[in-house]
Amino acid sequence: MEVAAGLSITRINVPDVVAVGEGGWFQCEFTKGESVYALKWYLGLDEFYRWTPAETPAIRTFPVKGNPLTVDKAASNRGRIKIQNFKLGATGLYRCEVSAEAPSFHTETAVATLSVVDLPDEKPRIVGVQSAYQVHEEVTVNCSSYNSFPPATLSFYVNDEPAEPSWVTHYPPTEDPESGLKTSVLGLQFPLRPNLLLSGGRAMVKCTAAIGDNYWESSVVAVHSDTPHQASVMEGRASSSPSHGAAVMSAWWVVRVVAVMLLLHLQ
Structure with a gap:
């Protein structure tokens, strides 16, 4: 006792x-x-x-x-x-x-x-990625985290940087009527700008799913450009060529004018 x-x-x-x-x-x-x-x-x-x-x-x-x-x-x-x-x-x-x-x-x-x-069944799933995009074309994808309670909190990253808020669309979670578990969905839409392209002409899109301190998972997909990244560098060099040629022609005309003035003075 x-x-x-x-x-x-x-x-x-x-x-x-x-x-x-x-x-x-x-x-x-x-x-x-x-x-x-x-x-x-x-x-x-x-x-x-x-x-x-x-x-x-x-x-x-x-x-x-x-x-x-x-x-x-x-x-x-x-x-x-x-x-x-x-x-x-x-x-x-x-x-x-x-x-x-x-x-x-x-x-x-x-x-x-x-x-x-109740943790999600799998890692967050990113869908909607095309095989290739033109530069400045809109990239539109969705990320889903299935069957959890409470619903997972989703976030998007582009090249490991948080996606701009204007690119992100929040949807209400859906509920399974039998289990009561919920599926979270998050949308992302952004223009494939040249400055987003990494080596190989691609941008990396990541989606993370979290439930407090008990769960964190992520998935990553590559968004490919149909124009190699090196082309933008060559375009930059090509665009600089006319400026260099113009400078050479301008210098040549200055020399010619000076020579004519000297000849006139000697006469």
Whole structure:
């Protein structure tokens, strides 16, 4: 039997966020004081775990509607319990309750929250890329992250730089009516400017998908120009040639005028 002075909960700990199918530990610590009658864990109003040291067996578990979690009884003891196989329904407010035996029946409670996320089925998918584009042609693509909860946050990058806000179109996520999972979609449209072309005449488009600190993935596609990148360099050289020729012709005329003036002076 647990005995101490002044029964009180000193610490409650549950994971902040877990993924569907994962497990974790819940912990409810209390001072060793009055005789402990029972320690209970609740999800909302539903009790799912009870430790009663004076009874045999001391640990009992109870089903919660929808079976959003499973308690590993063999690994659990007192206020420290092991949870297996979280489901989305396990998101909510958890309460630890410790009560003393008669005559005081003193009860202490503490609460903590937990969120369950369902991660996307795959990396974000970029669609709509053509085999090649002309310079200044509009590039229009979409990025999707499928079946998650909450919906993933998507972002576009062009050559590892954040896409200009005016290039990006935000769409509301769609929901699967059976699973409740959501698909995020983000659009990108931008002109394939010459300054965006890297070596090989291509620009790189990246889409990232994130859910808080629990998930981050990215996908990259190449957007190819039908004109080799080197052509723009040659065009630059060609465009400079007339200026050089004009300078040469101008100098020649100056020399000729000076020569004529000298001849006239000598006469």
